[in-house]
Amino acid sequence: MSIKLNRLIVAGKDAANFLQGQTTADINKLTFIGQVSAHQYGLSAICNRQGRVISLFWAIKVDDETFHLLLPESLAEAVQKHLTIFIFRSKVTITRDEPSEEDLKTLPQSLIIPWIIDENSEEYVPQMLSLDLLDAINFKKGCYTGQEIVARMQxxxxxxxxxxxxxxxxxxxxxxxxxxxxxxxxxAGTIVYSEGNEALAVIRLEHQDHSLKIHSPIQITKIWHDDEAEN
Structure with missing residues (x-):
């Protein structure tokens, strides 16, 4: 992994309810593309009021009152400040540090997470990043910031x-x-995140069967699209 990650530790009696009101996934039932672990973990996002993704994060449920959020270092401080605004009277603390080796081992080994950084924060709605197909959005949970826009798009x-x-x-x-x-x-599209000669991009589906390039040719190996969604 080429991106440097930080960790936000969200802890306290109200940690789960607090995150449930700020993130796209069901923080109480974390999964990732259908995989369930003994220690729940999965992908989620924080959106602005217009439903645009501020940041993705890899959520790890340590216990009922402690969650580790792994996210790009370039956005960690801004996300910490953003979440802190919504604490109000909730019994929650949010601290920032480096992720542990144990945390990092839970991450997928293949290039599948379209990490958002400061350069493309608030550019995409979650469905453009196929987050609904990566178990990163739950449309049956309660409200969160940007939820109305995300639901309408769906x-x-x-x-x-x-x-x-x-x-x-x-x-x-x-x-x-x-x-x-x-x-x-x-x-035809835009690069979101890359590692070596591989990248994740947002592609306009009308162009998916065309010959594509940046300056040199590129090849699409997979698209996460609507046909993969559950009926």
Whole structure:
């Protein structure tokens, strides 16, 4: 993993209820693409009021009153401040430090998490990142910041932009926010996160069968799209 992560420790009697009101996943039933562990963990997001993703985080339930949130270092301080605004009278503390080796071992080994950093924070709604297909959104839980927008997007129908895994001929071109073009020089997508010659990108589905490039050619190896959603 090329990205440096920090850890937010959310602890206290009201920790679970507090996070439930701020995050897209059901913090009480954490899973990841259908996998359930003895120690619950999974992907979730924090959104702004417009339903745009401020940050993704990998949530680990340590016990009923303690949660570890792993997220990019570039956003950790801002997310900590954002969450602190909503504490009010909740019995919750939020501290920031380095993740433990035990925490890091719970992360997926393959490139599947479209980590958002400060350069593309608040650019995407969760469905553009296919978070609904990565068990990172629960549409049956209660309200959270941005929930109305996220729910409306889900029930409008099929999504026009989805997350894709790509491989590039030139790894140097896989920089955050780099534009992906089709053979007619029309914009087909945007790089979200990369490691080596692999990247995760938001792709316009109308272009998925076209020849794509940044400057050099790229190949789509997988798209997380609506056909994978449960009926």
């Amino acid at each position: 029930y409008l129908g099929k999504h026009k932009r989805r997350l894709a895994h790509i491989i590039a001929d030139n790894a140097a071109e896989l920089i955050v926010n780099a534009k992906i073009l089709d053979e007619n020089e029309k914009e």
